[in-house]
Amino acid sequence: MSAGGSPEIVPFDLARMFLGDVPPLFLLEIVFRTSLMFLWLVFLLRITGKRGLAQLSPLELAIVIGLGSAAGDPMFYPEVPLLHAMLTLGLVVGFQRLLAHLVIRNETVETYIEGMPVELVRDGVMDPRALSRANLSREDLFERLRAQGVRQLGEVSRAYFEQDGNLTAFMRGDAAPAGLPVVPPWDLEPPPHLKVGTRHTGEVACTSCGTLLTPSGALPACPNCACDTWTPATTDPLGDGGGKGGQKGQGTGEGGGPGPLGTGPG
Template sequence: MSATEVVPFDWHRMFIGDAPWLFLLEIVFRTLLMYGWLLLLLRIVGRRGLAQLSIVEFAIVIALGSAVGDAPFYPDVPLLHAMLVVAVVVFLQWGLAQLINRSEKVETFMEGRPTLVVDGGRVNLQGLKDVSLSSEELFERLRLAGVTQLGEVRFAFVEQGGNLSIFRFEARSVRLGLPIVPPQDLVDSDALENEARADDPHACTNCGDVEASRPAGPCPRCGQRRWIPAKVDAFEDA
């Protein structure tokens, strides 16, 4: 419909349009299908980047934004159709919330489980793979929480909402670990290696595995070959 054909405040066009009433049922079907498809895709992609929103909450933000955004601007989109889409999405969200509250299986399927990414000062490589997070991104999040070396961290979990929760060792129990402060991009690992003795404890720069002396070959946990001296205090000798 062109701008010249639009009759302002044509109530029939604004609320109903020219489609038959049965088309309203098709709108319900379309909304259910697209919302379900959106949830499935978000579940496959995972929690990365969702910040504090759950997958279901993120989906409803997208769905409502699309439904509400079109109606005010396009004269050929009847308001009744947009209102029906919004109502279906809201009630669908309410129904999913009830299912999630009543069923642990539904909650796990929709929102996943917390994922262990650091265990006893070492990176849980499978956990990182499960949440599509790299070691460098994990180290960045740990630095933002004030962690200077991996041996400080007893456990770290990527929660259902994508946030990182960290549980530290007590001060007297802190272990030797991979220094992550300063970031490895700013560290001359070759210079550190030249200053260290071969019989000093060394940490793998990828997974944080600590060996009593500098290994001659790759890391037994992840296969990487870069090692730097392990420390209890990341700022020692800095």
């Protein structure tokens, strides 16, 4: 016995490590507990619907966390009654079904639970404040656009950060103007930077928001976001002539298929 009256722990005691202080027959009870809780979880998840099993909204993610927390302990703790855990799990799923019903019937509840889509790009120009609201950086946006075959922002008519966390983009088509280059990734090959006051001939794009400017003299600060850095605008950063066809017109990547704005305003 230790000084505090509790049993002294013997290091590397295999019986303690593998069985603890319960009889070996309790292993069969764990098999029964785990099987019962697993089947109960499968039944409850089936009730939540197919969407809950495929693509999780914030509400459904909270439900999954709650289910996992409530289902784990009764599987192997002998002092946790199974009926108590099953009732807890049933209540969690019941609340989920109630909230799902309210989300469908009440737009205010839907907005509070699932949020609203955020417009990140309009006519080739990013909205830095929208990026901040969506908790995305410029690099995050560029990564998602590259996955859809976008080479420069001028190709994008609209880009929305959806409620489920996906990005939906609508392209301008073959007549897209020049814009801020998205490829190569800036971490690997940053574009040339032109500071305010530099003299440059040709169209430039703001490195912060993508606003286009054809300077008549020294470069000013960006009129849209006050950024002091520009880069030459481009129609095809990779220079292979493939910047406006193929896969860009086919997809919205994570957000779904092509939409009605596919030829968007130029």
